[in-house]
Amino acid sequence: MAGYICVKCEEEVDINPVEEKVICPNCSHRVLMKARPDDPDRVEAV
Numbered sequence: 001m002a003g004y005i006c007v008k009c010e011e012e013v014d015i016n017p018v019e020e021k022v023i024c025p026n027c028s029h030r031v032l033m034k035a036r037p038d039d040p041d042r043v044e045a046v
């Protein structure tokens with residue numbers, strides 16, 4: 001599960017771009033960007 005942000009309505013959505021279509025469930029926009037870009041040098045504190 002990856003966090004994505006719709007570039008149109010700016011809602012954060014959880015989708016799996018491999019198994020699901022990359023489409024915003026809120027406004028059906030098809031352009032989403034990663035909410036948290038992969039950064040191998042940074043570890044998120046849980």
Ligand SMILES: [Zn+2]
Nearest residue numbers: 006009024027
């Ligand atoms: Zn949207």
